[in-house]
Amino acid sequence: MRRTNRIFTILVFIFLYIPMIVLAVASFNKGKDIAVFQGFTLNQYKELFRDDNLLRLLGNSVIIAVLSMTIATVLGTVAAVGIHSMRGKLRSAVMGLTNIPMTNPDIVTGVSLALLFAFVGVLLRINAVLGFWTLLIAHITFSLPYVILNVMPKLAQMDPNLTEAALDLGCTPVQAFFKVVLHEIMPGIVSGALMAFTMSLDDFVISYFVTGSGFVTLPVEIYSYTKKPIQPKVYAMFTLMFVAILLLMVTMNLLQARDNSRRKKLRKREAYR
Amino acid sequence: MKRKWLSGPYVLWMVLFTLIPLGVVLYFALTDAATGKFTLSNLAKIADYWPIFLRSIWLSIIATLICLLIGYPVAYFIAHCKPTTQRLLQMMIMLPMCISFLLRTLAWVALLDDTGIINNFLTSIGLSPLPLIRNNGAVILGMVYNYLPYMILPLFTVLMKIDPRLIEAAEDLGCNSRQVFSRVILPLSVPGIVSGITMVFVPAVSTFYISQKLGSPGTILIGDVIESQFKAAYNPNFGAALSLVLMVLIFVCVGVMNRFTNDDEESMVTL
Structure with a gap:
């Protein structure tokens, strides 16, 4: 067997x-x-390093991934600490909010954000609203739940007496967080950040809807290769x-x-x- | 001190960029493209697209079941390896997910195409080429390939957590291995099955790239229709209506699935 x-x-x-x-x-x-x-x-590899355009697109992807990972990790970790102290209905409401982008298919998330940006663009009379900022906002939005869901279990596993002890020994709540809590939940933060980074780097569907011609990431560019033959590099x-x-x-x-x-x-x- | 206020910025962010966008989708779905007045015609037009909805659901149900049938034994095998091997195999399952799924799908096109790698091989050994691409089977294969890791990982997580003493107890009490599986292991792995099914079904039913590359015009899925409303036909109001129906369908499916488990905070995607 x-x-x-x-x-x-x-x-x-x-x-x-x-x-x-x-x-x-x-x-x-x-x-x-x-x-x-x-x-x-090995010519394809030589060609690759001569192709500024392709390297620039990769750079774009990495910039968005690093920025969205950093912002989502900080915002998400702080939020997880807050959610951890919540009880009852408030907690399930916030967790429900967290689950929306998780259960929604990517295409719906992409479409809904694209429509929001178009709507705001019309209101503010901006013509080309789609670009770097909309891409960044979208990536932060879909990364946040992964950070929360990775940090929350670590907070639940943590011994609450640890924070108490730190406070008794004279730490301010902020010091207790940085000296004790942060250390305890670090594995969760790291895996959340890693997931956020890879999801962002590889995301195509959401980026495809919220990006304009001004700022394109690698996956979106690869998608456009459906019309022209893909280059071996x-x-x-x-x-x-x-x-x-x-x-x-x-x-x-x-x-x-x-x-x-x-x-x-x-x-x-x-x-x- | 009110620690819960720490989640304030996050809640604000999520309201701004997930709840309000869904409201905007609803608004677009219920308004006319030209006049901006309230209308139900976008939703009424969806009736013409029911066959495509049904095909999307049907193909992704088959793909999800295949993923479950393939994924369960693999997850079971990994869960019974030594911890070092476990980590290695888990990593090997996640590794393909890190490479652009567009390119992996293109690689499947290269394999299955009429003059692709498999058919070239078949003709070189004197067999006639097979119609491997541009049919429902190829679309299902693409879905299974792309989303199989999302089935294996949650299954592995629950199977690993099962206390081996429970299995020993069942054996001591006279269960044979089949009974141990059907009465102990399978019921305990239901949460993993449920999150695995959700994590495969949701992206499969809404995909558009896989069906474009591996399918034919006759096998387009609902994702293709939505995509074309935004990128080709430019009718965002109808596209919004389609997205709305798709979203409601998925929420109903996921809701039904979640009735099988009761822990709603079970995190299905943690590393």
Whole structure:
């Protein structure tokens, strides 16, 4: 039973990684057709680093991702502390509000924000309202719930006596937050921020509706390639991004594993005492 | 000290950028494009699009079920690995999600196309090419591929939390392995199943890129119609009406699903 399941799991992983292999192989392809491999070359990578336009689009995506992640993480963490102290109806109302962008399909979120911006644009008589700011607002909006939902469980796990102790020892509430609470909920903040960053970097659907011609991110540009044939250097770019994310994840994994084993040792040592 | 006021800016932000936009959608859906007066004609026009709504729902239900059938054994397998292997496999499931889904879908086009990788291979070994793309099956495949991780991750989270002593107890009390599964493991994993189904169904039913690339004009989905109202036909009022109906449909589906679980704050997307 376990053995068939192992084979099945391996097959599913192959299924998940087939397109990635296709893209990586295509990035080394001499020919332009992704389906026919005509020989090995590194030219696509050279082309990529000569293409200012593509690098600028990647820069746009990264700027939006970093800004929206930072703002959403700060706003969301502070909000989570507030929600944590709420009870009853108020709390479920705020959590309901948090769940709206989570349950709403991306296309509805995108359309609703686009309509809001168009509406405001008409009111304020601005012609080209869609651009950097609307994109940033939209990304912050869909990132916020991820931060809240990652931080809330950590606040719930935290021993409330810790804050009390800090206050008894003479901390002001603000000091208690920065010296005690923040440290305790840090893993939640980090994973929330990471999710916000990757969601923002990869978001296409919402960005597509709220962006104008002035400020375009990478996914939106790739979508416009449906009309013209895709340039192979795009595959090179994504192969590099894939490797970068892979390295990042492996490093994080190793750090976490080391941290865990160190904790286990500490616990053992304490048990001996 | 009133700590709850700390969430003030957040609540204000969410009201401004999620609640009010939904109000604007409602406003656009109920007004005429030319005159700006109240009308129900946008909503009435939706009746012509019911076949497309039904097709979207039907295809995404099939895709969701396939995801559940594939995802459950995989999540079960991962949940029973050593912690180090678990972390590695979890990471490997999340990794593809970090790469642009547009490009991953294009890679599937390259694989399935009439002169694509699979058909090139088939013709090279002397077989006739297969019609793999521009049909419902290809759209379902695209949905399953793109949203499978959203099914596996919540399932894995609940399966991992099941206390192994419960399984031992059931075995001690005379359950065979099938009974252990159907009476202990499956009921305890319902919250994961529910959030997995929601997280696959909602993006699948509203997708437009997958159906554009892997489907044919005959397999367009409701997402394609909404997209074209904003980007091609430019009728935002009708587009808003369609979005409104889609949103209500999804809220009803999710509401029905959530009746199966009672913990509403169960966070389905934490790492």
